[in-house]
Amino acid sequence: MDTFFIIIALGLLIFFSHLFNELFDRTKIPNVLLLLLIGIIIGPVSGIITQDFFGSLGQVFTTITLIIILFESGASLKLGIIRKTLASSLLLTVLNFIITVTIAVAVVSTLTPLNIVEASFVGAIIGGTSSAVVIPMVRQLKLSDKGSSLLILESALSDVLCLVVGLALLDGIAEGMVSMGKILSNMWKGFLFALLIGLLAGVIWSFFIRSMRSLKNSMFTTLAFTFVLYGIVESLSFNGGISVLAFGIVLGNIDGLSDRPLFRKLELKPVSGVNENERNFFSEIVFVMQTYFFVYVGISLQFGSLKIYAIGLMLILLIMASRPFIIKLFTRKDYSASEVAIMSVMTPKGLVPAILASIPLQMGFTGGEVIMDLGYSVVLFSIILCSALVIFIGKKKEMKVELGDIITEMESIAGDNPDELSPGGD
Numbered sequence: 001m002d003t004f005f006i007i008i009a010l011g012l013l014i015f016f017s018h019l020f021n022e023l024f025d026r027t028k029i030p031n032v033l034l035l036l037l038i039g040i041i042i043g044p045v046s047g048i049i050t051q052d053f054f055g056s057l058g059q060v061f062t063t064i065t066l067i068i069i070l071f072e073s074g075a076s077l078k079l080g081i082i083r084k085t086l087a088s089s090l091l092l093t094v095l096n097f098i099i100t101v102t103i104a105v106a107v108v109s110t111l112t113p114l115n116i117v118e119a120s121f122v123g124a125i126i127g128g129t130s131s132a133v134v135i136p137m138v139r140q141l142k143l144s145d146k147g148s149s150l151l152i153l154e155s156a157l158s159d160v161l162c163l164v165v166g167l168a169l170l171d172g173i174a175e176g177m178v179s180m181g182k183i184l185s186n187m188w189k190g191f192l193f194a195l196l197i198g199l200l201a202g203v204i205w206s207f208f209i210r211s212m213r214s215l216k217n218s219m220f221t222t223l224a225f226t227f228v229l230y231g232i233v234e235s236l237s238f239n240g241g242i243s244v245l246a247f248g249i250v251l252g253n254i255d256g257l258s259d260r261p262l263f264r265k266l267e268l269k270p271v272s273g274v275n276e277n278e279r280n281f282f283s284e285i286v287f288v289m290q291t292y293f294f295v296y297v298g299i300s301l302q303f304g305s306l307k308i309y310a311i312g313l314m315l316i317l318l319i320m321a322s323r324p325f326i327i328k329l330f331t332r333k334d335y336s337a338s339e340v341a342i343m344s345v346m347t348p349k350g351l352v353p354a355i356l357a358s359i360p361l362q363m364g365f366t367g368g369e370v371i372m373d374l375g376y377s378v379v380l381f382s383i384i385l386c387s388a389l390v391i392f393i394g395k396k397k398e399m400k401v402e403l404g405d406i407i408t409e410m411e412s413i414a415g416d417n418p419d420e421l422s423p424g425g426d
Helices: 003-028 031-045 057-076 080-111 116-125 131-142 146-176 182-213 219-237 240-257 261-266 277-301 307-330 336-345 352-357 368-416
Strands: none
Touching: 003 031, 003 277, 003 352, 031 277, 057 131, 057 219, 057 240, 057 277, 057 352, 080 116, 080 146, 080 240, 080 307, 116 146, 116 182, 116 352, 116 368, 131 146, 131 277, 146 182, 146 240, 146 336, 146 352, 182 219, 182 240, 219 240, 219 277, 307 336, 307 352, 307 368, 336 368, 352 368
16 A cells, blocks of 8 residues: 555544544534444454554554553542542443353353353453443543543453453463462452552652653653653553553642641652643644544454354444443532443453454464454454444433433423413413
């Protein structure tokens, strides 16, 4: 493909993404879905661009996108809201994961040649929600701070859970034996140490960020430090995503924390977090990266056996059917009915299953092709169904608002002119 054509396409994608954002306000169609469909059309459907075109840079690009999205979303979360939703997010993540794995084992081991361990691997990699998909959709839907925090934290925590359990089961498939003790040990170590490293890195960087701003062309230095942090944490075999999220949370809230008695007593001033200009800058980068990311995901999808894709559709339908019952356990009066409805359908899959699903085939496992097709099918159908249900909920909400406005207007007219609406009126 000619280079000039690729450059034109990259530019047009940004314009289309802006257009899709405007379209969302009118139709409630998430730009995630439209960008994914563009990727599918120019990728597996037409064959204009294939996944091989990106080579090893594709995985680097998806990782960078995830880092930036997690950092920017962490910097946007308020500490008070996190305290209120962290316990609920953790319990929601674990319960959703367990139910998803149970459904996957029952369906996959019955309808495919995969054994129980391989079926458990499929359940593990699709057992969470995707940060890269959830966060942009949450931003577009403009949920409350508490609702947004619950979904963002769930997606970040589930990424860790899916990765740790998925990789442990992958080792178990290779060795012919699965150790639950090893899985649990890796989980708590991966989460706790990653969290502590991220928090510590945030505090340390808060001392340097003010002086960094005096340098020329320094706007990108915080993101550069974020990349270094992610790489170091991953090299230590912990979860870099949790560290980046924690790092962003610290920098997003450190200005408020610096007024606390502990900081004043230790004379830890002057510290600084991200300012408004930097927030806007990071938001712009997220917009660009997520635009290309969802097109890339569409290009990377591979359409295999129709039977396996039908099983993938069945899986996501069963998972989405169980989701409302789980959500009701963690939502009370402080969530509106429409917000609970959005949370109940917000279970899209993305980066983790797309990456992990292809590994068994690369390792030469017998059921590798079935696992890959199942993983890709669940990613595709989960995003399509989630988007379709978001549109439906949005339209339903608009109809209720319009009906409420009509009733209010009628009541107002009746109040001003009661004789006009009375049976005896002229």
